[in-house]
Amino acid sequence: MSAARRAPPWRRRLLGRQNQNLWFWVFVGPFFAGLVLFIYVPIAWSAYLSFFEAYNTVSPTRMVGFANYTDMLGDPNFRSSLTTFLVFAAFIVPTTFALSLATAVLVARTRVAQAFFRSVFFLPTACSYVVAALIWKMSIFSGVRSGLANTVLGWFGAESVPWLSVTNPPWYWLVIVSARLWLQVGFYMILFLAGLQRIGPHLYEAAAIDGATGWKAFRHITFPLLRPTSTAVLLLLLINAFQAFDEFFNILSSFGTYPPYARPPLVYLYYTALGQGQDFGHGSAGAIILTAVIAVIAVAFNRLFVREAD
Amino acid sequence: MSPSSRPSVPSAAPSDAPLASADAPQAGPGRWRSNPALTRRSLLSLGVAASAMGALAACGSNTGRDEAPVGGGGTSGGSTPTLNQWYHQYGEAGTQQAVQRYAKEYPDATVKVTWKPGDYDQSMVATLLTAGAPDVFEYGNGPTIDMITGGQVADLSDLFGDAKADFDQALIDRVTYQGKIYAIPQVLDSQVLVYRKSALQKAGVTPPATVDELLAAAKTLTSGDVKGLFVGNDGGVSILGGPMLWASGLDYLTKENTFGFDDPKAVAAFTKLRELFASKTLLLGAPKDWFDASALTQGLAAMQFTGLWNLPAIEKAIPGDYGVLPWPAMPGGAPAVPVGAYGACVFAKGKNVDAAKKFVKWLWIDSTDRQLDWAQSYGFHIPARQSLVGRAEKLKSGPAAEAAKIVTDHGHAQTPLLWTPKCSTAFGDMMTRIVKEGADPKAEIAKVKAVAEAELERLGV
The missing domain is CATH 3.40.190.10 (Periplasmic binding protein-like II)
Structure with missing residues (x-):
């Protein structure tokens, strides 16, 4: 303390009152450094690489301007991966939303063993995506008769279905979507449960007096008051859909190859930039384009759902 | 840094996520209307998404900035140099002990063997961007064309001598670029x-x-x-x-x-x-x-x-x-x-390129007994050299002999x-x-x- 008093005024100003600034950096500094070193430098480096021809190197010398970007935008496979994402998001976001909301409402209503049901639905969240994907691929949806799904079909005398090997009908979507729903619904259910608990019981009581129960109460009280939670859940779901990698990769890839269908952007970029390809220029350009797309969607989402609420 | 280990839920968001706000005093929906929290959250989440993209690129990019030599072929001051050698993890019991024994038996250098589990190809290509790359390494079907044109692997043509004709022709062609041979096939698969x-x-x-x-x-x-x-x-x-x-x-x-x-x-x-x-x-x-x-x-x-x-x-x-x-x-x-083989390669930018070349010549060209041991004692492979196929006991009868003949008669380099x-x-x-x-x-x-x-x-x- 005395040291601070004796110090020149510029230094006192730098350290702040009671060395506040110093302590701020002592506590925040390591995390900030980590953030800069492991997040922001790589992002900047990636942006830098996207303007170069960078095969097998991260310190490229040949600048190619926007060529990597035009290549990626002209690449039918990259465009189809973006379409895959859009179709996937258009399906998985509302489905997960509806299912987790429904489970949350049901669990909140339950008078018996509520804690038990809450835990049971939440438990899959603790499961690794990779492990779940392998279980889905190898034991539930394996193509032979011993697989769980085919055993069930066998009870009804149906033929075995090679779920992941055929594309017509595209059964692989059933496998991917069911795995993702199993893994995610519990987590969003907890978010909705938290939102539900914030709605005061007196509102329902008042509504009941006016004759609004059941569906009417849900439609006019629960759903509108859940709006903040719903908005957050929607955005999280959308971003999660964009990040789709684990279950796709582990369910559909085999020996360093990935089929051209159901190939989301991250999987495609993984094969472009990592793997044996090591084409960091195109990979980085793809990552930047993808980030831009997410940014646009998130801003549009913000305008649409948040501004409207103001 | 593997993308598959990435947690599914953005980890930075919960600081402002609804899960946390459940504990907050009952503020009612009005709080949300007047509060810019959501905007902030969108931005935060956006940051998370962007970070994920960055992380993807980072998996590759943080490998190349490591300028410090990580134990890369440092000479041990005296007469014998130290060589680092990488193998991918073979599944068969005894393989690791075998390569360590070969390394120990080599008189002219101290050879340190690294046994790499996991995605070998990917860690190999990443390591080759750094000064810490091993002096000697194996790679599936020899080095990639980008490794060769990038000057990462040494020309091994002069090591073969008369033995060249003894190696499987399809494989030698596979590792040859513009007349120079860049790898020595180890065993055939x-x-x-x-x-x-x-x-x-x-x-x-x-x-x-x-x-x-x-x-x-x-x-x-x-x-x-x-x-x-x-x-x-x-x-x-x-x-x-x-x-x-x-x-x-x-x-x-x-x-x-x-x-x-x-x-x-x-x-x-x-x-x-x-x-x-x-x-x-x-x-x-x-x-x-x-x-x-x-x-x-x-x-x-x-x-x-x-x-x-x-x-x-x-x-x-x-x-x-x-x-x-x-x-x-x-x-x-x-x-x-199809015929494939792991090929022994030498890192061209290492400190002991000549010593490394001498070592691979000793192990994969001169030491035919060790090559035979490697092909036959642990799993089931065909030696990369015709003269050794004749000496391989396991290939003398039954379906195994037929298989060896099929590979010789009908083999094509994988790609x-x-x-x-x-x-x-x-x-x-x-x-x-x-x-x-x-x-x-x-x-x-x-x-x-x-x-x-x-x-x-x-x-x-």
């Missing part, structure tokens, strides 16, 4: 068509010699849940492209390094694969894919195209009840099997050196679209041709 003798006899089927006979056999051998043929859970998409081209007398690239299968014969070959896929005689969705023999040994399929390495396991499970065949011929073509990963991806997409989705082979081949020709141009061919 291949894939063959294995069939159950008893199943074929029972159905009155003779071992197929043409693709048409194979299709007919698969049909006869299919009954109920037992399928006729297993060529992988993807219906052969990832392993049959090459064999079908060679069986038709074609290849990925011609000898002059131009596109090799813009040809009606290729259209016919891929159409056959589609026919096979649609015939319902293929086993699809087996718990273990083609690299494991359990589909055959457990009776899920009567024939299987699988790795040579499975022969000991098959012999153990169904002793004597199996035979081996090459992938059968298309009309006007010849039977074919040409100039067939880059980008070409492979385009080829895989083509195979999937033709075989699984019934797309027009001619149009799909044209798409691959465009990609391959652009790649060849990039490489200056």
Whole structure:
């Protein structure tokens, strides 16, 4: 303390009152450094690489301007991966939303063993995506008769279905979507449960007096008051859909190859930039384009759902 | 840093996520209306998303900025240099001890062996960008073309001497670029068509010699849940492209390094694969894919195209009840099997390039006893040299001897050196679209041709 008093005024100003600034950096500094070193430098480096021809190197010398970007935008496979994402998001976001909301409402209503049901639905969240994907691929949806799904079909005398090997009908979507729903619904259910608990019981009581129960109460009280939670859940779901990698990769890839269908952007970029390809220029350009797309969607989402609420 | 270990839920968001706000005093919906929290959250989440993209790129980029030598071939001051050598993790018991023993037995340098589990190819290409790369390393089918043109691997041509003719020609061609040899093949691996003798006899089927006979056999051998043929859970998409081209007398690239299968014969070959896929005689969705023999040994399929390495396991499970065949011929073509090998390479930017070259010459050219030990004592592989095949006890009789002969007579290098990963991806997409989705082979081949020709141009061919 005395040291601070004796110090020149510029230094006192730098350290702040009671060395506040110093302590701020002592506590925040390591995390900030980590953030800069492991997040922001790589992002900047990636942006830098996207303007170069960078095969097998991260310190490229040949600048190619926007060529990597035009290549990626002209690449039918990259465009189809973006379409895959859009179709996937258009399906998985509302489905997960509806299912987790429904489970949350049901669990909140339950008078018996509520804690038990809450835990049971939440438990899959603790499961690794990779492990779940392998279980889905190898034991539930394996193509032979011993697989769980085919055993069930066998009870009804149906033929075995090679779920992941055929594309017509595209059964692989059933496998991917069911795995993702199993893994995610519990987590969003907890978010909705938290939102539900914030709605005061007196509102329902008042509504009941006016004759609004059941569906009417849900439609006019629960759903509108859940709006903040719903908005957050929607955005999280959308971003999660964009990040789709684990279950796709582990369910559909085999020996360093990935089929051209159901190939989301991250999987495609993984094969472009990592793997044996090591084409960091195109990979980085793809990552930047993808980030831009997410940014646009998130801003549009913000305008649409948040501004409207103001 | 593997993307597959990324948590599914953005980890930075919860600081402002609704889960946390559940504990907050009951503020009612009005709080949300007047509060810019959501905007902030969107931005935060956006940051998370952006970070994820960055992290993807980071997996690659943080490998190259490491300028400090990480134990990279530092000389031990005195007479003998220290060499670092990398192997991928072999599955067979005793392999690790064997390579350590070879290293110890080498008199002219201290060789430190690193045994790499996990995704070897990827960590190898990443390490080669740094000064910490090993002096000596193995790589599947020799170095990639980008490693060669990038000057990462040393020219080993002068090490071979008279022994050059003794090595499998297909493999030497595979690791040769502009007349220079860049790797020494260690052992041969291949894939063959294995069939159950008893199943074929029972159905009155003779071992197929043409693709048409194979299709007919698969049909006869299919009954109920037992399928006729297993060529992988993807219906052969990832392993049959090459064999079908060679069986038709074609290849990925011609000898002059131009596109090799813009040809009606290729259209016919891929159409056959589609026919096979649609015939319902293929086993699809087996718990273990083609690299494991359990589909055959457990009776899920009567024939299987699988790795040579499975022969000991098959012999153990169904002793004597199996035979081996090459992938059968298309009309006007010849039977074919793929041949691959791990090749020993020398890092050209290391500190002890000459000592490293001397070491690989000693181990993979001069020490024939050690090469034979490596091929025969731990798993089942074929020595890369003709003279050693004759000395290999395990290859002297039965299906193993047939397999060795098949590889010598019908072997083709898995993919040409100039067939880059980008070409492979385009080829895989083509195979999937033709075989699984019934797309027009001619149009799909044209798409691959465009990609391959652009790649060849990039490489200056």
